[in-house]
Amino acid sequence: MNLDFGTEYDSFRDEVREFCDRYKGVQVTGSLFQYLEATNSNSDDELKISVQEWQKILIEKGYFARHIPKEFGGYGGELDIVKNSIINEEFSKAKIPDGAGGQGIDFLIPTLLEMGTDEQKQRYIKPALHLDEIWCQGYSEPNAGSDLASLQTKGVLDGDEWVINGQKIWTSTAKYAQMMFCLVRTEPDAPKHKGISYLLIPMDTPGIEIRPLVDMTLDAGFNEVFFTDVRIPATNIVGKRGQGWLVANKTLVHERGSLGDPAKMVSRFNKLVELMKTETIDGQRAIDKPVYRDRLMKIQGKVLALKAHGLRLLSARLNKGQDVALATMIVKLYGTEMRYELESLAIDVMGELGTLYEDSPHLRNGGGWQYAYMYYLGLIIGGGTSQIQKNIISERGLGMPKEPKVKEA
Amino acid sequence: MYFGLSEEQQSFQEIIRKFLEDEATIDKIKLFNKGDLADFPEAMHKGLLELGINGLIIPEQYGGLGLDILFATAVSQSLGAGVAPSPFIGSYVLAPYAILQAGSDEQKEKYLSGISEAKIKFGVGLTEYIASRDNAEIVFENGKINGRALFVIDAANATHYLISDSSGILSIINSNDPGLEIINLTTVDKTTSVVELKMNNVNAECLDSPENNSDNTQRLVDLGRLMIAADSLGAAQVMIDKAVEYSMQRKQFGRAIGSFQAVKHMCAQMAADLEPCYSLIWYSAHSMDHIPEESNLMASHSKAHVSDVASYIAKTSTEVHGGMGFTDELGLHYWFKRIGLNRQLLGGVDTVREEVADSQGF
Numbered sequence: 001m002n003l004d005f006g007t008e009y010d011s012f013r014d015e016v017r018e019f020c021d022r023y024k025g026v027q028v029t030g031s032l033f034q035y036l037e038a039t040n041s042n043s044d045d046e047l048k049i050s051v052q053e054w055q056k057i058l059i060e061k062g063y064f065a066r067h068i069p070k071e072f073g074g075y076g077g078e079l080d081i082v083k084n085s086i087i088n089e090e091f092s093k094a095k096i097p098d099g100a101g102g103q104g105i106d107f108l109i110p111t112l113l114e115m116g117t118d119e120q121k122q123r124y125i126k127p128a129l130h131l132d133e134i135w136c137q138g139y140s141e142p143n144a145g146s147d148l149a150s151l152q153t154k155g156v157l158d159g160d161e162w163v164i165n166g167q168k169i170w171t172s173t174a175k176y177a178q179m180m181f182c183l184v185r186t187e188p189d190a191p192k193h194k195g196i197s198y199l200l201i202p203m204d205t206p207g208i209e210i211r212p213l214v215d216m217t218l219d220a221g222f223n224e225v226f227f228t229d230v231r232i233p234a235t236n237i238v239g240k241r242g243q244g245w246l247v248a249n250k251t252l253v254h255e256r257g258s259l260g261d262p263a264k265m266v267s268r269f270n271k272l273v274e275l276m277k278t279e280t281i282d283g284q285r286a287i288d289k290p291v292y293r294d295r296l297m298k299i300q301g302k303v304l305a306l307k308a309h310g311l312r313l314l315s316a317r318l319n320k321g322q323d324v325a326l327a328t329m330i331v332k333l334y335g336t337e338m339r340y341e342l343e344s345l346a347i348d349v350m351g352e353l354g355t356l357y358e359d360s361p362h363l364r365n366g367g368g369w370q371y372a373y374m375y376y377l378g379l380i381i382g383g384g385t386s387q388i389q390k391n392i393i394s395e396r397g398l399g400m401p402k403e404p405k406v407k408e409a
Numbered sequence: 410m411y412f413g414l415s416e417e418q419q420s421f422q423e424i425i426r427k428f429l430e431d432e433a434t435i436d437k438i439k440l441f442n443k444g445d446l447a448d449f450p451e452a453m454h455k456g457l458l459e460l461g462i463n464g465l466i467i468p469e470q471y472g473g474l475g476l477d478i479l480f481a482t483a484v485s486q487s488l489g490a491g492v493a494p495s496p497f498i499g500s501y502v503l504a505p506y507a508i509l510q511a512g513s514d515e516q517k518e519k520y521l522s523g524i525s526e527a528k529i530k531f532g533v534g535l536t537e538y539i540a541s542r543d544n545a546e547i548v549f550e551n552g553k554i555n556g557r558a559l560f561v562i563d564a565a566n567a568t569h570y571l572i573s574d575s576s577g578i579l580s581i582i583n584s585n586d587p588g589l590e591i592i593n594l595t596t597v598d599k600t601t602s603v604v605e606l607k608m609n610n611v612n613a614e615c616l617d618s619p620e621n622n623s624d625n626t627q628r629l630v631d632l633g634r635l636m637i638a639a640d641s642l643g644a645a646q647v648m649i650d651k652a653v654e655y656s657m658q659r660k661q662f663g664r665a666i667g668s669f670q671a672v673k674h675m676c677a678q679m680a681a682d683l684e685p686c687y688s689l690i691w692y693s694a695h696s697m698d699h700i701p702e703e704s705n706l707m708a709s710h711s712k713a714h715v716s717d718v719a720s721y722i723a724k725t726s727t728e729v730h731g732g733m734g735f736t737d738e739l740g741l742h743y744w745f746k747r748i749g750l751n752r753q754l755l756g757g758v759d760t761v762r763e764e765v766a767d768s769q770g771f
Contacts, residue, residue: 001479001695002411082410273771287771290763296771297762301714304707305685308412308692315412322413327688330681390677391670398653398676401668 003311005082013086019061020094023047028054028097051100052131063087064099065129068109073126081317085263085310092263102173104128104135108181111198115239115247124179124200138168138182138201138225139248146388148183149193149245153227155184157234162186162199164207164230170382174210174223177203187242196244200236207231217374218358262303262310265339269303272296272346275364279349286349295345302338326397333389336380343373413691418483424460425484429491432456435740438492442599442743450494450565450602457493463501464525468509471517472525478632479694482639486690489643489751492743494600496530498636499563504531504571507579507629511621516614520569520581532567532584534558534606535630538577538623539756547574547608554580554613558606560594562754565602572606572613577623580613588612598750600743631705633755634712635693641719641751642686644744648726649679651741655730666729675725682718689714709765716752723748 030051049057058064059075066084068074077083091098099105109125116124127133144151153166164184174180180201187195201208207230212220239247276287276296286292309327316322346369347354356363357370380386394400414422433453441449466481467473481502488497501524508520523529536559537547545559558572570582582589590607615621653676656667666672693707723745727734734741752758 001413001415001691001698003695003699005410276771293766293771294759294762297710297713297766298717300765301689301710301717301762302685304692304710305689305714308688309685310688311412311692312688315410319411326680327684330684333677333681334685387670387674390674390681393677393680394673398649398673398680400653400657400673400676401665403668403670404664 005086009082009086012083013090016063016087016090017094019063020090020096023096024094026054026096028100031100054097055099055129055131058099059129063091065105068113068125068129072113072121073129081314085314088261089263092261092267095267100131102134103137103181104133104177104179107137108135111181111238111247111250114250119235120200120238128179133179134173134177135179135181136171136174136177136203136223136225138171138180140170141167142169146385149196151183151185151196153182153184154188155186155197155199157186158231160234161231162234162236164199164201164227164232166227168225168227169213169222171210171223171225172221174203174225175212175220179203180225181238183244183248186244190242193245194242196248197241198238198244198247199232200238201230201232205230205232215374215378217371217378262307265303265335265342266307268339268342269300272299272342275346275369276349279353279364281351292345292349295348299338299342299345302334302341306335306338326393329389329393329397332384333386333393336376337386340373340376340380343369343376347373412688414479414483418480421460421480422483422487425457425487426491428456428460429453429487429493433491433493435743438494438600438743439737439740441494453493453495454566457488457495457497458527462495462497463527463530465501466509467505467521467525471521473505473521477694478635478697479691482635482690482694485636485639486643486646489640489747490647492600492644492747494602496532496563496565496602498633498640499533499561499571500524500531500567502636503533503535503629503633504569506632507533507571507616507626510625510629511579511616511618513617516581516617529568530563530566531581532561532564532570532602532604533633534561534570534572535626535633535755536560537575538573538626539630540760541575545605547572549574549578549580549613549615552613552615554582554608554611556608558608560754561604561606563602564591564604570606573626573629577626579616579621579626579629581616582606582608582611582613586611596746596750598743598746600747601750627705630755631708632697634761635690635697635708637751637754638686638693638708638711638715639690641715641748642683642690644747644751645679645683645686645715645719645722648722648741648744648748649676649683651744652676652679652726652729655733659731672729675729679722679725683722686711686715686718705768706765709761709768712756713758713761713765716748716758719748720752 026047026049028051029048055064062075062077065074066077067079070076105128109128112121112125128135139148141151141153153164153168155162155164180203182199182201183196184199185195186197207228209226211224213222213224214220215222276292277285279286312327313324316324350364353362353364357367395402437446437449440446461474462484464473465476465484469475485498488495505521505524508517520529537545542559545557547554547556547558561570567584569584571579572582573579588609588611592605594603594605596603656672657665659666690711693711696703696707727741727745730739730741733739
């Protein structure tokens with residue numbers, strides 16, 4: 001056991017801290033995820049900066065897109081997961097907003113870097129990274145959720161164009177997006193996992209219709225996207241025909257591992273402690289009430305376990321021979337369920353006041369607790385439900401048998 | 410940077426595992442629990458002494474191996490996994506640690522060397538410092554000790570006992586003192602030896618440095634809680650492994666019950682809950698060794714959280730085994746009971762959480 005990263009990293013940490021001091025209280029505007037960030041920023045401070053501007057500052061410093069080559073708009077450094085985790089930690093501690101992620105940056109860019117043609121890399125990565133071009137992800141369909149590979153949106157090659165018909169759902173940011181990376185069935189006669197292609201679709205192509213899908217938070221964060229004879233160039237494909245499932249899975253793995261950042265969990269826990277110190281019931285602070293204290297301590301135990309778990313996973317990436325296959329598979333399930341438990345305690349601590357929403361009098365933290373309480377229920381479901389996670393853990397982690405296949409009616 | 414057990418620690422775990430697999434078979438544990446094989450624990454104990462568990466954390470100058478707390482948690486985990494009926498946490502971690510912290514040079518020389526040579530073996534009673542029950546109370550006065558220590562662990566064949574009073578002052582008493590009455594307590598878990606001590610003007614040797622104070626005794630309690638959590642971690646992992654294995658063999662409705670999602674999801678939940686416990690315990694042990702300002706927080710949560718997870722696993726694994734899980738024949742209950750005892754030792758989960766909320770100023 002050795003938790004020392006070496007002096008090079010100490011000085012890097014100092015440098016990041018200096019940066020955090022300089023931008024203390026910064027508030028990023030124009031982000032697509034306002035409501036969550038309302039709870040994460042200091043409303044007293046007036047240091048406002050646009051999300052695009054902030055992104056540029058972070059990339060220039062190497063605090064975002066660190067290992068993405070300069071020619072594609074990144075910082076052009078080595079992939080250094082220790083530096084990344086130092087940046088995460090220090091930003092969380094100082095309540096400095098991260099660079100903007102989103103599906104284009106988190107999923108499309110890594111995919112293109114690995115599987116894209118040179119032309120695709122040149123054309124798409126930089127605008128996505130600098131938020132000049134917003135991407136959305138077209139994976140799920142009304143009849144293809146947990147069983148994603150059964151998707152039916154159809155793509156037929158007609159001369160040098162794909163003609164696409166069908167429907168996607170749960171498409172976040174579709175209404176802002178200029179582009180979609182999309183899974184489409186192009187080989188109807190192939191087995192279901194081998195008949196899918198990964199296509200890149202401009203959202204202003206005729207035949208695309210977007211209908212907002214309002215979720216329980218009352219945000220229209222999701223959309224349904226309908227395709228009627230949508231024509232895109234035949235070259236807008238990543239990988240070969242029929243390889244789409246493989247291409248997409250590279251980033252799905254990434255998605256499942258990335259949810260539940262321990263540093264963010266710790267700072268959210270600290271916010272909960274603050275809430276419990278300020279909320280009073282009959283004049284007594286919530287944190288002094290044994291029932292709430294006990295629940296708070298239960299959550300702290302889980303938060304600390306997950307924080308240490310982050311070190312274990314980090315260590316396995318830095319050192320050979322540490323088997324963390326199972327330890328990695330549990331992160332999405334554990335992280336999202338725990339986060340929901342944390343937000344639920346905040347709601348219970350506020351009691352009736354915890355039901356207030358929108359612009360109600362007596363609202364706490366801009367409604368952020370209530371919003372997050374619902375939002376994290378969404379995360380338990382999205383990106384592979386907890387039940388799908390348990391299938392993965394039991395089958396791939398514990399070696400238990402798959403459910404026997406049932407002949408489809 | 411490396412977070413986890415070293416190769417050396419892992420290979421020592423493997424040595425213990427093999428030893429227990431050969432010597433502490435489920436059949437022997439069963440016989441001992443039925444009252445046969447009375448010398449079985451002592452045979453186990455001797456074998457483990459040959460592997461060096463007594464001198465693990467004792468500095469080399471006193472004849473020990475001078476290894477760290479992380480190493481000790483790795484051993485504790487292996488002993489829990491094998492439900493080994495052998496002393497360890499009290500005799501070979503807490504007692505030497507207390508003497509190292511708060512003993513005089515002479516006491517260190519005498520007792521630590523004695524433990525390393527396997528001539529001295531301590532039972533440890535810290536319960537009255539944590540929470541007194543049944544009016545147990547210990548009074549030190551003029552070199553004498555009076556009262557009762559209710560829950561003394563690793564008590565079998567002890568030559569000495571290390572006892573704390575309610576204020577956290579530690580003393581050593583000799584097990585053949587004429588004023589000492591030793592009463593065996595029978596717990597659900599017969600793999601652990603627990604006694605009550607009744608003391609009537611027993612000679613007490615106070616740990617004789619200024620470090621014998623409640624701060625250090627709290628640290629000792631933290632260490633004990635961490636070690637117990639590690640023991641439960643080992644026991645809980647075995648219960649998951651057994652559940653998975655059983656579910657793949659047992660067939661109902663024409664298929665292995667492990668192919669039903671109802672069963673798979675129980676196993677997945679157990680694994681999801683236990684995996685982060687490894688990380689928690691390793692970090693906690695590391696903090697004991699190197700980050701003292703975090704060790705109380707980490708050790709407390711290790712005890713509380715791992716106990717909860719292990720209890721859940723003990724119940725769930727038994728359910729996966731169905732009726733067989735409930736039988737003595739299968740013997741799964743030895744792990745269940747070990748986890749059940751560990752949960753209560755040195756402060757139950759609710760007590761520990763209340764303490765750690767206090768110690769953070771909440």
